[in-house]
Amino acid sequence: xxxxxxxxxxxxxxxxxxxxxxxxxxxxxxxxxxxxxxxxxxxxxxxxxxxxxxxxxxxxxxxxxxxxxxxxxxxxxxxxxxxxxxxxxxxxxxxxxxxxxxxxxxxxxxxxxxxxxxxxxxxxxxxxxxxxxxxxxxxxxxxxxxxxxxxxxxxxxxxxxxxxxxxxxxxxxxxxxxxx
Numbered sequence: 001x002x003x004x005x006x007x008x009x010x011x012x013x014x015x016x017x018x019x020x021x022x023x024x025x026x027x028x029x030x031x032x033x034x035x036x037x038x039x040x041x042x043x044x045x046x047x048x049x050x051x052x053x054x055x056x057x058x059x060x061x062x063x064x065x066x067x068x069x070x071x072x073x074x075x076x077x078x079x080x081x082x083x084x085x086x087x088x089x090x091x092x093x094x095x096x097x098x099x100x101x102x103x104x105x106x107x108x109x110x111x112x113x114x115x116x117x118x119x120x121x122x123x124x125x126x127x128x129x130x131x132x133x134x135x136x137x138x139x140x141x142x143x144x145x146x147x148x149x150x151x152x153x154x155x156x157x158x159x160x161x162x163x164x165x166x167x168x169x170x171x172x173x174x175x176x177x178x179x180x
Contacts, residue, residue, distance in 0.1 A: 004068050006034060009121050011064055013038040016168030020161055022065075023172075025087055025142045029067040029120070033138075033161045033170060037062040039126035058098075062125025063089065063138045063161060070120045088141040089124035090157070095133040129165070137162045137173075 003019050014035040022031040039060035065087060124138055139160040159174040 003032060004066075007066055007121055010034055010066070011037045014064070015061060016163060016165075016170065018163075018168070018170040020170050020172050022140055022159060022161060023174075025140060025158060026067055029069070029071075031087055031140065032066045032068055033172075034064045034066055036136075036163055036168070036170075037064045037123060037125070042128070059129040059131070060126040061129045061136070062123040062127070063163075065122050065124070067120035067122065087122060087124060090139040090141075091125070091127040091136065092139065092160075093130055093133045093136045095130035097128055097130060133165050135162060135164055 003021060006019070015038045016036040018033065018035060020033040022033055025031045039062050042058045042060055124140075127136075129136065137160040139157045141157050157175045159172055161170055162173050163170040
């Protein structure tokens with residue numbers, strides 16, 4: 001599949017820019033990971049503090065993605081609230097984290113579809129990026145089945161976007177099949 005061009009609405013605050021096709025995580029929609037977004041640092045200018053055990057300042061990052069072909073306003077208006085399509089992620093890093101990033105399912109995902117546009121832009125995060133991290137991954141889960149019903153925490157990950165922090169490159173690592 002030829003990847004569609006990047007949306008002009010993607011963040012300009014990217015620490016790494018890439019185009020990784022993660023497949024159809026939302027029925028009828030491909031998830032294209034587009035980059036690692038700079039979410040600033042903790043503590044932040046608003047006085048938000050990480051847990052006391054974190055110590056120091058932490059770079060925060062999110063995985064930015066697009067749903068392609070995206071949704072029209074009518075499709076979103078017709079969907080029940082609990083079926084609003086998002087991508088669920090578990091964040092992992094090869095360096096220790098000073099605090100939990102949300103357990104088994106991060107749940108920190110959002111998306112938006114600007115009026116009249118057919119791409120949905122979303123993010124998983126923000127998450128802390130340890131200074132010594134060489135690799136981070138975002139293990140992705142489908143949240144809707146083919147009928148548009150929610151798939152809950154018991155679902156298996158479909159794969160992971162693995163980001164090499166130093167080079168800013170990323171690749172898709174599909175999850176092992178159930179028969180392996």
